[in-house]
Amino acid sequence: MSFTKTTEQASHYNHLEKMTVAELLRNINNEDKTVPLAVEKGLPQIEILAEVAAKRMRNGGRLFYIGAGTSGRLGIVDASECPPTFGVPFDLVIGIIAGGDSAIRKAVEFAEDDTTQAWKDLSAYNINENDTVVGIAASGTTPYVIGGLQECNKNNIATGCITCNAGSPLAKTAQYPVEVVVGPEFVTGSSRMKAGTAQKLVLNMISTTVMIQLGHIKGNKMVDMQLSNHKLVDRGVRMIMDELEISQEEASALLDKHKNVRKAIESYGNR
Structure with missing residues (x-):
């Protein structure tokens, strides 16, 4: 055919x-x-x-x-x-x-x-x-x-x-x-x-x-993304601020500690 x-x-x-x-x-x-x-x-x-x-x-x-x-x-x-x-x-x-x-x-x-x-x-x-x-x-x-x-x-x-x-x-x-x-x-x-x-x-x-x-998005955010440059780190901080309704300083500290947006958010809820 x-x-x-x-x-x-x-x-x-x-x-x-x-x-x-x-x-x-x-x-x-x-x-x-x-x-x-x-x-x-x-x-x-x-x-x-x-x-x-x-x-x-x-x-x-x-x-x-x-x-x-x-x-x-x-x-x-x-x-x-x-x-x-x-x-x-x-x-x-x-x-x-x-x-x-x-x-x-x-x-x-x-x-x-x-x-x-x-x-x-x-x-x-x-x-x-x-x-x-x-x-x-x-x-x-x-x-x-x-x-x-x-x-x-x-x-x-x-x-x-x-x-x-x-x-x-x-x-x-x-x-x-x-x-x-x-x-x-x-x-x-x-x-x-x-x-x-x-x-x-x-x-x-x-x-x-x-x-x-497979669960790699939360809401509409890339919470599992790799923090491979300053732009993505800044984006990660904003995600944490929006999700947890906390200050930039708190969000930045969380991200610096956990190196991952999802883990930072989950750690805040487990305090």
């Missing part, structure tokens, strides 16, 4: 080189406005995948993202932001890109075409049945990602995906597919644009929802 890559279809705009800067910006913005609406249509699928990941992580599992090119980089960005934001170990959410870490900055030729390497990359982390693997590929045809999910399926590991074409081979491989169809790109085939934005939005939703489900 054939399927159409809408991400590869011709742009709705032509003669881009003849447009003014204002016209280019306005037209790109008009296309970008359609992305959240496309994501909205995928909410039921996103909900299922987030629930699966959260359930497995409660039982000691991890969340893996695998992808190539832009998709791989987006997964790494989301994974790398979980420890400082939610105070979780660096190896709880893991992003893997085809071609290895050097591919984060510079494309590695044909890395995405290797059907066996993703499983090798995952195996280096002793992946097991408690884990969840999400394959990210705008096209839905990336061999590296599909091959990885196929091996995960054989080994009873939960698989999801984020793709921007309907009915793709990747979506058919994943147990819990997420399809966000954004249509043709402003620059034909440049899936770092709308497709990349859609993938980033979905990743934000999955990781944030999972971390809230």
